[in-house]
Ligand SMILES: [Zn+2]
């Protein structure tokens with residue numbers, strides 16, 4: 001039975017393998033430690049191959065066409081990025097390019113590069129480093145959020161023109177499910193267990209023994225073996241730098257959070273885009289975008305956008321402040337399990353705030369009909385994009401194990 005350190009509360013524990021289709025949860029904070037994924041390697045490989053095929057279709061064919069009184073604009077996935085870049089909004093262009101095309105594409109290519117040698121029982125020396133990168137990229141691939149952005153954009157434009165879906169939109173929609181299935185099928189424990197380890201690092205660690213745990217591959221290394229790693233202390237399995245806790249976690253989280261708060265105010269006050277149509281100019285803020293959906297009877301979509309764009313960033317900032325204060329002022333016994341749950345929520349829900357950035361990108365791509373109608377991204381969108389990225393980075397910088405470090409049981 002391998003020893004696992006819970007990545008969320010730091011408790012060292014030993015469990016039997018998970019039951020068929022079941023999972024093992026941390027006995028202290030409830031985090032999922034291991035999950036049974038039958039035939040993981042073959043299923044992930046098949047889904048990754050299907051994903052790569054769909055990804056190339058999604059990027060090679062027309063995405064959506066915009067038909068305004070016979071003036072048709074054809075767009076590809078990259079049109080919005082190119083238009084944003086050429087109008088000087090390179091910051092948003094870079095974030096959208098990375099999260100909607102580069103991160104998912106790179107992830108698929110790297111995953112295939114890792115899985116093929118594993119399927120043939122090979123373990124090249126570069127494999128652990130590449131797999132580490134796959135895991136780092138995972139939260140930045142946001143195709144599902146992009147799809148929600150398409151839905152909102154189509155509703156916004158329904159009054160003005162007709163929208164014609166292209167071949168690549170269908171490939172994109174299927175790709176979202178294939179990517180989600182590939183992630184669900186992938187068993188990181190299985191990949192890491194194939195990496196050969198020097199005998200010294202396989203030494204058993206008992207609960208209570210001094211040890212270090214790798215943040216990336218979750219290898220538990222006894223302190224005696226850590227001493228042999230030299231001053232640099234790189235993980236013998238995945239080569240990432242070893243720390244007891246994320247370095248300068250509180251300071252880095254505070255800094256990123258303060259920057260996010262500074263951007264949050266202008267992101268809500270300034271317009272995020274301007275639509276010029278038949279000589280009439282209309283600027284939209286985040287809230288006026290929500291009220292537009294409401295007045296058009298699209299209240300479920302209005303609710304989703306309101307939660308994703310207004311509630312989630314605000315709650316994320318408030319909850320992170322609460323977590324930081326609770327660690328800094330040592331509220332050690334104050335609901336640590338609930339605080340860990342709050343952290344988990346912040347980490348997973350944050351990416352959905354990107355939806356309004358995608359709506360701006362899609363509208364900038366579609367509504368470019370010369371003098372008749374065009375959409376431009378405004379300063380509010382830049383600040384809003386910064387809020388989403390900064391709060392995501394702040395959540396990654398926070399180490400939830402700090403919540404439990406001075407906890408003394410019930
Ligand atoms: Zn735990």
Ligand SMILES: [Zn+2]
Pocket residue numbers: 214215216217218219235236237238239240
């Ligand atoms: Zn490692």
